[in-house]
Amino acid sequence: MENRTPDDGELYAIVYGTEDEPGREVEARGLNQGAALVQHGNDLDALGHELAALDALDGEVIDPERVEDVPARRVPRVIEHRDHDGRRGPRRGEAFERAVLPDWLTSRSALVGSTSWACRYYGKAGAFHGVRLPLYALRVAARSPWGAARITAAVWRWVADSEHRDARRALLTSGVTAEGYLRIREERRNQARGRAFVAGSGLAVLASGGVVAAQADPMTQAIAVAASLGVLGLVGRAKDGRITSRAMDKAEAPRLTADLIAAALTSLGLSSINGPAGKDPKAIRFLALVRDGAGFRADIDLPAGATAAEVMDRREKLASGLQRHESQVWPERDPEAHAGRLVLWVGDRPLSKARPAPWPLVKAGRTNVFTPIPLGVDHRGRKVTTTLMYASGVVGAVPRMGKTFSLRLIELAAALDPRVELHVFDMKGGADHLPLADVAHAFRAGDEPEDIAFILADLKALVAEMRRRYKVLRGLPREVCPESKVTDELAGRRELALHPIFLAIDETQIAFEHPDHGSAISDLVTDLVKRGPAAGIMVWCATQRPDAKSIPVGIKANAILRLCLKVSDHTANDMVLGTGAYSTGIRATMFSRSDLGTAWLAGEGDDPVIVRTSYVDADGAAAIAARARVARAAAGRLTGMAAGETPADLDLSSVLDHLIAAWPGTEPKVWADELAARLTEHLPGVYAGWTAQNVTTALKPYGIRAVQHNRVVDGRQVNKRAIARNDVLAALGNTIDTPHDDKED
Numbered sequence: 001m002e003n004r005t006p007d008d009g010e011l012y013a014i015v016y017g018t019e020d021e022p023g024r025e026v027e028a029r030g031l032n033q034g035a036a037l038v039q040h041g042n043d044l045d046a047l048g049h050e051l052a053a054l055d056a057l058d059g060e061v062i063d064p065e066r067v068e069d070v071p072a073r074r075v076p077r078v079i080e081h082r083d084h085d086g087r088r089g090p091r092r093g094e095a096f097e098r099a100v101l102p103d104w105l106t107s108r109s110a111l112v113g114s115t116s117w118a119c120r121y122y123g124k125a126g127a128f129h130g131v132r133l134p135l136y137a138l139r140v141a142a143r144s145p146w147g148a149a150r151i152t153a154a155v156w157r158w159v160a161d162s163e164h165r166d167a168r169r170a171l172l173t174s175g176v177t178a179e180g181y182l183r184i185r186e187e188r189r190n191q192a193r194g195r196a197f198v199a200g201s202g203l204a205v206l207a208s209g210g211v212v213a214a215q216a217d218p219m220t221q222a223i224a225v226a227a228s229l230g231v232l233g234l235v236g237r238a239k240d241g242r243i244t245s246r247a248m249d250k251a252e253a254p255r256l257t258a259d260l261i262a263a264a265l266t267s268l269g270l271s272s273i274n275g276p277a278g279k280d281p282k283a284i285r286f287l288a289l290v291r292d293g294a295g296f297r298a299d300i301d302l303p304a305g306a307t308a309a310e311v312m313d314r315r316e317k318l319a320s321g322l323q324r325h326e327s328q329v330w331p332e333r334d335p336e337a338h339a340g341r342l343v344l345w346v347g348d349r350p351l352s353k354a355r356p357a358p359w360p361l362v363k364a365g366r367t368n369v370f371t372p373i374p375l376g377v378d379h380r381g382r383k384v385t386t387t388l389m390y391a392s393g394v395v396g397a398v399p400r401m402g403k404t405f406s407l408r409l410i411e412l413a414a415a416l417d418p419r420v421e422l423h424v425f426d427m428k429g430g431a432d433h434l435p436l437a438d439v440a441h442a443f444r445a446g447d448e449p450e451d452i453a454f455i456l457a458d459l460k461a462l463v464a465e466m467r468r469r470y471k472v473l474r475g476l477p478r479e480v481c482p483e484s485k486v487t488d489e490l491a492g493r494r495e496l497a498l499h500p501i502f503l504a505i506d507e508t509q510i511a512f513e514h515p516d517h518g519s520a521i522s523d524l525v526t527d528l529v530k531r532g533p534a535a536g537i538m539v540w541c542a543t544q545r546p547d548a549k550s551i552p553v554g555i556k557a558n559a560i561l562r563l564c565l566k567v568s569d570h571t572a573n574d575m576v577l578g579t580g581a582y583s584t585g586i587r588a589t590m591f592s593r594s595d596l597g598t599a600w601l602a603g604e605g606d607d608p609v610i611v612r613t614s615y616v617d618a619d620g621a622a623a624i625a626a627r628a629r630v631a632r633a634a635a636g637r638l639t640g641m642a643a644g645e646t647p648a649d650l651d652l653s654s655v656l657d658h659l660i661a662a663w664p665g666t667e668p669k670v671w672a673d674e675l676a677a678r679l680t681e682h683l684p685g686v687y688a689g690w691t692a693q694n695v696t697t698a699l700k701p702y703g704i705r706a707v708q709h710n711r712v713v714d715g716r717q718v719n720k721r722a723i724a725r726n727d728v729l730a731a732l733g734n735t736i737d738t739p740h741d742d743k744e745d
C-alpha cells in the first residue's frame with residue numbers, strides 16, 4: 001500500500017508488527033503546510049508530539065523550548081499495522097535511529113549554541129518589548145472603559161441571575177400554583193438580595209480601597225491607578241486586538257518547511273530533480289524535518305537519479321532558494337545511505353558569523369598525541385577531534401582561508417605533549433609559527449638558501465633517527481613491543497629515546513620545488529611520511545597550491561589525515577582529500593570565502609566531517625607555547641634549539657668558519673701548516689692531527705688554492721704553501737655549506 005498524504009490537521013501512524021504484537025518501529029505522518037512530514041522512531045506519543053509541534057509552531061519563532069509547550073499534544077491515529085516484508089518505504093535500521101539524548105545534552109558546544117540562540121532571541125525580544133512598554137500601557141489604559149463596562153455588566157447579570165431568567169419565565173407561565181409562584185418569587189428575591197449584598201460589599205471594599213489609595217503617597221496612588229487600569233484594560237481587550245507588537249521581523253527568513261526546501265531544490269536547475277518533481281510532487285521525499293542543535297535537519301530522499309553530491313555543489317543556489325546565508329546551509333550526503341539521500345542542516349545563524357569555538361586547551365591542559373585532541377566543532381556545534389599519532393597529515397586551501405592557523409593549532413596541540421619533539425619549518429617566512437620557536441627542537445622560518453640547507457640537514461637527520469628507531473624497536477622483546485611500533489608506554493621511556501617526533505612544513509611547495517634540493521627534500525619527506533608513523537614520527541605538510549608538485553604522490557598516498565579548507569576546483573579537492581573524494585560528495589569547493597577556518601577533515605573516523613577549527617590568535621599561540629615550554633622544562637624535555645643548542649648534525653659552520661675564528665684580521669696570509677695547528681688547537685675534536693696537506697685539501701672544494709708565501713724566520717727566508725685570508729672570506733660570502741672533504745689529493 002502506498003503511504004497516503006494525511007489530510008489537513010490529520011496525524012496518523014503506521015506501526016510495524018501485528019496488532020497483537022506491535023513492533024517497536026513506528027512511522028508517523030503529519031501535514032506541515034501542505035507537505036507531508038514523516039517521522040520514524042519507536043515512540044508513538046513522542047513522534048506525534050514532535051509532528052504536532054512542528055506543525056503548530058509559528059514560523060518566525062522556532063524555539064526548542066516551545067516544542068514542549070505546544071498544546072497540540074496528540075497521539076497519531078494508528079491507521080495500519082504493517083508486516084515488515086510487505087511494507088514500503090525505508091527499511092528497518094535505515095539511518096533513522098535517534099540518539100538517546102539530544103545533541104545539545106551530549107555536546108557542550110551544541111548546548112552553548114542552543115543556549116546562546118535562546119539568550120539572543122529572548123534578549124532581543126525583551127529589549128524590543130521593553131522600549132515599547134509605555135505604548136503597551138497606553139493601549140491597555142485605552143481599553144479600560146470597556147473593561148469597566150464588561151465587569152459591571154457581568155456583575156449585574158450575576159446579581160439579577162439573568163442566566164436563569166428564561167427558565168424562570170417558562171416555569172411561571174406553565175400553570176404553576178399560587179403557592180409555587182410565591183415560593184419561586186421569594187427564592188428569587190432572597191437570592192438577588194444575597195448577591196446584591198455580596199456585590200455591594202465588593203464595591204464598598206473597592207471604594208474604601210480607593211479612599212485609602214487617595215490618601216496614600218503619589219507612588220502608591222500611581223501604582224493603584226496603573227493596576228486598576230491594567231486589570232480593566234486587560235478585561236476590556238478587543239477579541240483579536242494585540243496589545244504587544246511583533247518582536248521578530250517575519251521577512252528575516254521564511255519558515256523552513258518541506259515546501260520551501262522542495263522549492264529550493266527545484267530551483268537548482270538540476271534536471272535529475274526537476275524532471276521527476278515536475279511529474280510527481282512527492283518525488284522529493286521528506287524522511288524527517290526536525291530541530292537539531294542550533295538549527296533544523298531535514299533527511300531527504302531525492303528523486304531517483306539525483307545525488308546529494310549534485311546538490312552540495314550548488315550550495316550557494318540552495319541557500320538563495322532557502323533565503324538564507326550560505327554559511328547557514330549545509331547539505332551533506334548520508335554516508336550510510338544511498339547516494340540520493342540528502343541530509344540538509346540549516347543553522348539558525350551563519351556559521352561564518354558565529355564566533356569560532358574556543359580551543360579547550362587555550363588556558364590550561366596538556367595533550368597526549370596518542371589520544372584525540374580537540375580541533376574545533378562541526379557546523380552543528382559538535383566537537384571534532386583528531387588523533388595525531390601514527391598518522392601524517394596534509395592541509396590544503398586557497399590562500400587566506402586559515403591553513404596556517406589550522407596547522408599552527410595542530411602544532412600547539414603537539415607542543416602540549418611534553419614528550420613530542422617538534423620540528424617546525426615555515427617556508428613562507430612569516431611570523432605565524434614563531435611562537436613555536438620557544439618549544440621546537442628545530443625551527444626555521446624563511447626560504448633563503450641557508451633555510452633550505454637547514455631543512456635538508458634536519459630531514460636527513462630525521463631519516464637517520466627513523467632508522468635508529470627501527471633498530472631499537474627490532475631489539476625490543478616481543479611482549480614489550482608486539483607490533484613493532486612506538487606505543488604510548490614506549491614513548492615515555494627515556495632510555496629508548498622513542499618519544500614522538502612532530503614535523504610540520506608550511507608552504508611545502510617552496511621546499512619541494514627548490515631547483516637544487518627540491519627532489520632531495522621531497523624524497524626525504526616522502527620517506528618519513530611512509531615509514532615514520534610506526535617509529536613515532538608524524539609529518540604535516542600544508543600548501544596553498546595543492547598539486548602534484550606540492551604534494552608528491554608518495555605523500556598523497558600515505559598521509560592519512562587530510563584537512564581541506566576552501567579549494568578552487570575538484571583536482572585540488574582530490575589532491576588534498578584523496579582521489580574520488582569530490583565524486584563522493586566530499587567537496588571543499590562548496591566553502592565560500594567567508595568560511596574561514598572551515599574544512600573537511602578526512603581520515604579521522606569512518607567518514608569525513610566538516611570542522612570549523614578553533615581560532616587561536618598570535619597572542620594565544622604565544623601563551624600556549626610558553627605554557628608548553630614550562631611543562632617541557634619541568635619534565636626535562638626542552639631540547640635542541642628551544643634549549644639553546646645547535647645540534648651537531650645541524651652545525652652548518654664549515655672549515656672556513658673555523659679558520660676565520662682562529663685567524664686575526666691582521667694576517668693577510670698564513671702558512672697552511674700553521675693553520676692546521678691553529679685548527680687543532682681551536683677544535684681538537686674535529687681537527688686533531690691535521691697537517692698542511694689536510695688544510696689545502698679541505699679548502700679545494702671551495703675553490704681556494706694555496707699560494708707560496710715567503711717569511712723571514714730566525715733571519716732566514718722560508719717559503720711555504722699558504723692560504724690568503726681574503727680567499728676564505730670570499731668563499732664564505734658565496735657559499736652556504738659544503739660538507740667537509742677529508743680525502744687527500
Ligand SMILES: Nc1ncnc2c1ncn2[C@@H]1O[C@H](COP(=O)(O)OP(=O)(O)OP(=O)(O)O)[C@@H](O)[C@H]1O
Nearest residue numbers: 356399400401402403404405544596597613614615
Ligand atoms: N578558525 C578560524 N576562524 C576564524 N577565522 C580564522 C580561522 N582561522 C584563520 N582565520 C582567519 O583567516 C585569516 C587567514 O588565515 P591564515 O593565515 O591561516 O590563512 P592561510 O590560508 O595560511 O593564508 P596564506 O595562504 O596567505 O598563508 C587569518 O587572518 C584569520 O584571522
